[in-house]
Amino acid sequence: MHVKRHTQALLMVALLGAVTFSSYGRAEVPDAPxxxxxxxxxxQDCGSCHGTRLTGGLGTPLTxxxxxxxxxxxxxxxVLHGRPGTAMPPWQGLLNEAEAAWLIDQLMQGTALP
Ligand code: HEC
Numbered sequence: 001m002h003v004k005r006h007t008q009a010l011l012m013v014a015l016l017g018a019v020t021f022s023s024y025g026r027a028e029v030p031d032a033p034x035x036x037x038x039x040x041x042x043x044q045d046c047g048s049c050h051g052t053r054l055t056g057g058l059g060t061p062l063t064x065x066x067x068x069x070x071x072x073x074x075x076x077x078x079v080l081h082g083r084p085g086t087a088m089p090p091w092q093g094l095l096n097e098a099e100a101a102w103l104i105d106q107l108m109q110g111t112a113l114p
Contacts, residue, residue, distance in 0.1 A: 030098060
């Protein structure tokens with residue numbers, strides 16, 4: 001009985017954590033430390049396919065020129081859900097909508113890389 005209560009308490013903590021995490025994901029713009037994480041992710045993870053200068057590799061180029069005229073919402077959806085049938089993986093487990101949107105904005109504005 002004692003052990004069981006303990007397990008229930010742990011479950012509650014895990015659940016609360018999940019709820020807190022998903023509502024945190026509603027934030028409009030990622031804070032400065034998170035922006036630094038996202039830039040790191042872009043260079044290390046996205047860069048492994050799209051090239052460290054994002055000029056293309058296994059993945060298509062993500063330069064301002066390459067993205068010009070493409071619908072922002074569609075690009076955000078590509079980042080979150082990936083492109084089935086291609087190497088582009090879904091990132092929704094690691095990035096929330098605001099973070100994916102922020103990344104796409106940096107890419108489209110040409111402010112993604114230092
Ligand atoms: C394992 C390889 C791989 C990784 C890692 C990867 N991508 Fe991709 N990505 C691709 C490929 C391949 C395509 C082209 C899919 C197609 O043919 O439509 C693509 C397409 C895209 C597109 C659409 C481009 C366009 O012109 O429509 C965006 C935006 C994008 N990726 C962003 C990202 C971001 C941001 C990350 C990191 C969070 C990332 N990708 C990580 C392989 C990758």
